[in-house]
Amino acid sequence: MKQWYEELFLNYADTYEKEIYTQGTLGEVDFIEKEINHDKNCRILDIGCGTGRHAIELTKRGYSVTGVDLSGSMIKKAMEKAETAGLNIDFQIADARNLPFEQEFDLAIMLCEGAFPLMETDEMNFEILKNAAKALKKDGKFIFTTLNGLFPLYHSVKEFIESNREDGSFDNSFDLMSFRNISNMEIEDDDGNLKVLECNERYYVPSEISWLLKTLNFSNIKIFGCKIGNFSRDDVLTTEDLEMLVIAEL
Template sequence: MGQNKNIRILDIGCGTGRHSIELAKRGYSVTGIDLSESMLKRSKEKAEKEKVDVDFQKADARNLSFREEFDLAIMLCEGGFSLMETDEMNYQILQNASKSLKKNGKLIFTTLNALFPLYHSVKDFIESQKQDGNTNCEESSFDLMTFREHNITSLEDDSGNKMELHCNERYYVPSEITWLLKSLNFKTIDIYGAKLGPSTGKINSQQTILKCL
């Protein structure tokens, strides 16, 4: 974006505000949306602590009211896209991200890379990434027919409440993503591979980073 501080940025699926707050600290105007009231509460507390102004709103990424308002939309660390139960709902998120952008606006997002399970075991990968903390993946399986990973994750929140999440995440191959974005009239689509952490440039890595214009 050329470090243009006059642009407006939309953070879709902002969670507790990690990216929104960092961008605001760098002088950008940011709106962060999420469906979770508890995450938005935490994001507002963090923004207040950091003394930055971010417009956090509760909203469903599948049904946004924004129309040609933002110069850049971001969905990082699967901020919504690829986490839905159906392909149709995932596509709705891309549609709404596209509608929110001004002419010549840009979209940057990450999605899980379906080429990764063709070369690696998703279950083994998750096991190898385990770290000390309050989350644990109990079960994991990957369906090559649907490109969906099903897993059960147990976690403990900051208040000590234990819960179990049944997750269903869609992986996408680059050709699928390219077709979906072209159907939304994006003209330039750049795809990068990245593992958890620094970008590696390898197409068979765990995540796919996309920059769309």
């Protein structure tokens, strides 16, 4: 049986590219370039690359990029786009929990929930971080975005306090014990078929992310708020940020 994230991306590449959260590529790549000081010798690994939007833009700007994704249909779309643009990019179907790379890259990126934190267990999510660390050279940098646990925590408690139910009950899809949000997502795939998927996503608070990265020997860990297409170290993380931007160095 396929997991919800596998089912989602079976036939979703064209629709994915129209989603609002995929429209900030240029600004996000501007930020990535700044973080690596525009060093064209920097080898980049794009984990959960989807249809290759960041990998393709970075390659256009002169960088060597390898893109990996679990979805064959997304990788197929990425390869088609690269070929149309006349670009030679190494796109591979690969599971972020078990990557074949070891100390090969100067930078790893994992943006827009490309893999982490969609996995069904915390252990699987940790394997993704571990594989990213393993793929990086000494002094490598890791830039990724993930779901901000402060957002649902704050709003769940706020809604609980404001709840006026006589029986004291409270409906909430966010589990305060596991920090997982379970919800139904209705989508229309590229062929117009409607699907209802039960999503199960893990939200993390900043202290968890810092601890997980420290166990993998990352240092200089910085966490910021995350705005689509407008990543910035000046963006302080708040309870209103659905995502957080994480930057760490080995």
